[in-house]
Amino acid sequence: MKARRGLLVSILLIMIAIVYMSPFAFAVISSFKSKAEILLSPVAWPESWSMRNYTEAIKRSNFARSLIYSLIITATAVAGITIAGATAGYAIARSYPGLSSVLLSFFGMSMFVPFQTIMIPLLRTAMSLRIVGSVPGLILIYIGLGCPLAVFLYYSYIRAVPRALEESAVIEGCTHLQVFRHIMLPLARPVTGVVAVLQGLWIWNDFLLPYLILQKPLTIPLNQVYFYHSFNRDWNYIMAIFVLSTAPIVLLFLCFQRRIISGLIAGAVKQ
């Protein structure tokens, strides 16, 4: 009786899950249809499975460029956040407790402030630094905005590590930077995973900041939205771009699901 109820609930949940994922299925199926088919019979199988929408959409939208830029921006910014956040987290964990708490609350300010609050003056700062339209500029902004969370995560991890380990290294003549590189960073690898997942997803998916700073459809989300605005009747191409835009992150998620989910949740609960 109980086993049967479990099976029934499982079947019910699977049906709900299928409905839940139907927007993806819908987009994938539509991406093979012609424009007329999509508009006249949105809920039907395509007449023929041709890749024409994909080849055409890739040509029209500069998808390859946006993929490369998204990869470069995300990878560089995450590396920067990791290095800046880990060094600062280590330094704060090993400094005077009074000084540490001052620095922590200095970084902690950012947790309460919505992006819109700094958006307008940040653009002004970017204009005066002449980094509007610059990819390296965007990356630096990401590091500045993304490092507080990393600082916190590394700080609370490293604080629990006994000092004895580094002290012997210092006696042997290591500098702080060497201790950090050869002892702390390898030790804090779990934190690095969490930081990479949290900040990587944020930057990969972010829309407003690159929209304001780059002012050109260089990243994947920007490319999708620009394409939608400039070809907004050509739903066949939009669907193809949607499938291409979401494919990298979906594949990554399916491969590293456990790690991604636990990383996202660790970050949420820490905040």
Place this chain on the structure above:
Amino acid sequence: MPRRRPRSESCRGDYGMPSTRTRYSILGLALPALALYSVFFVWPLASGLYLSLTDWNGLARTYNFVRLRNFTELLNDSLFLSSIGVTLKYAAFVTALQVALGLILALLLSSKRIRFRSFLTTAFFLPKVMSAAIISVIWTFLFGNAFRAALSLIGMENTAFSWLGDPDQAIYSLGIVEVWHGLGYYMIILLAGITAIPSDVLEAAEIDGAGLWQKASHVTLPLLAPTIGICSILAIANSLRAFEIPFIMTAGGPGFSTTTLAYFIYNTAFQSKRFGYGCAAALYMFAGIMAVTLAQLWIVQRKGVEY
């Protein structure tokens, strides 16, 4: 569910006392983070405070100091006030649905007899890893064309109903997209909270003859209260910042019925070129989000349950 912080340095002596010089010089390592954070966060925040007292238009080199006029004008700006109302409606709708549906799914998934659990978690979590901007594009089409066609297939066509075109309905349609996007996230947090409940408590209830419903309402839910609290805080803080979905799907319309606070700030600065005024509105938003978050944290901590 908050992870215990590591014990404070009460036993620091065990590791030997580092020298004073070491403790200062090590701060050099914090400089890159401090510098970038100061330039791209602290400085903009401070200059935003200052700009909110001016009538800067975003381009001119000069501007006038208008003191608190922006702040008082906002309180009489019907568009600003309506954007607050829109945002609150959206946040209430989204938070209630995300937490309630997330809880139901988590309770169902926590049952030992559920099969295909990993498939189910993947399915519900998947939208979360995607960009809100990208999924907004697909949902525009779903609301505009696909739903009507799907409904007409099963003979339920109602041409008078417009998901995104009706000023009373549109904000809730956007809310559905947000719920779809984030639901799996709250489901997982709640599921982790349920799994953390000691099984002996549930077994004891079972021995005492508690049924499925009684176990949920008398054991699981009270013990889960702090986790539900955390989820509500996250959901409300997140939905109060809504920008991408209304920006892409409805451009704040029809009328201004989906102009959220974040979108109002964007429009004020980049459409109306009133940067100082926008900065003032952004500070109201900051105060609002901070107040809500602090109030909720306070409530959750007071009601915290230990087990």
